[in-house]
Amino acid sequence: MRAERFEASAASLRIAARALAIVARRSDSLAEEVLAEELPWVTWLPDTERQACVRELLGHLIAGADTGELLPFGRALASWRSTAVAWSDPQLARELQGPFPGDGPEVPRPLPTDRRKGR
Template identity: 85%
Template sequence: MRAERFEAGAASLRIAARALAIVARRNSELAEEVMTEEVPWTTWLPETERHTCVRELLGHLLAGADTGELVPFSRALISWRSTAVAWSDPRLAHDLQGPFPGDGAEVPRPLGEQA
């Protein structure tokens, strides 16, 4: 890929990310609606989590668009998707919220390891 093409793509991403961030600041409901349409699994998140998800993903997207490093955005997207999947199962979501009983069973040290 020629450098000129790469720079054009990077500049376009920066403009789109900043425009979306401006919309999110001025109208968070619209930003969530856009995210829900573009990333449908966000509907499984509780409302407060959805706000946090949109804010965090936009932050990573802006930083990535500015630096060209999009791996943190990708990681956050995967992490939030996994969180949404957990919330989609009411039993699992309930179990993961605690309370958690004690520390669990004591596990003996492996042989040959000293305390």
Template identity: 80%
Template sequence: MTTKSFPYSAFLRGPSQVLPSLDDADVVLERRDDEDLVLMRAERFEAGVATLRIAARSLAILARRNSSLAEEVLTEELPWTTWLPLTERHECVRDLLGHLVAGADTGELLPFSRALISWRSTAVVWSDPQLARELQGPFPGDGAEISRPLGEDA
């Protein structure tokens, strides 16, 4: 699907100038001081959500029945996963699939997006062996000593 962009102010001044574009495109309303907004017909939105739900659940079923094939599929789609150690690669696949299925079911995809960014950053660290070694410790522990907080269990 194509998108067409308009300044948000153009939409506020005259929605009838912008809304006809929804016949063949989604509309991005560009705002200067905030995130852009997207307008789309409900039918296209619902089709996208339904498609995502089916794809996510299908991939999750595949992962349960053949985890190595699911990992191969995700590794092909997300080539940076090859930088992860094998155990973390398995955890990454499970974590991303869990977020994807939950997001497809609820429509809330930000947790998946955050997890994807986090795992990609982790993979980048693993791609630099020196940095990976440094971040695994041991750490000198030469900071100031702080006392244990008093709580209900203390």
């Protein structure tokens, strides 16, 4: 990709990300609607989670657009998608909210090793 084309793409992404951030600051519900149009699985999230999702994704998108590092945005996107899928199954969502039975089996403390002797 030529540098000129890359710079044009990066500038476009920065402008789009910041424009969406302005929309989000003015109207949370409109930002959610815009994001849900592109990411339909957002509708599976509860209202409070949906707002957190929009804020987090926008934050990562703006930072990524500014720096060119979009991997954190991609990771957050995958994480929120997985969360939405879990919420889409009412039984699974109930189970994941707890209560959880006990703390599990006790695990013995490991024996100390002497690093000088290679153990």
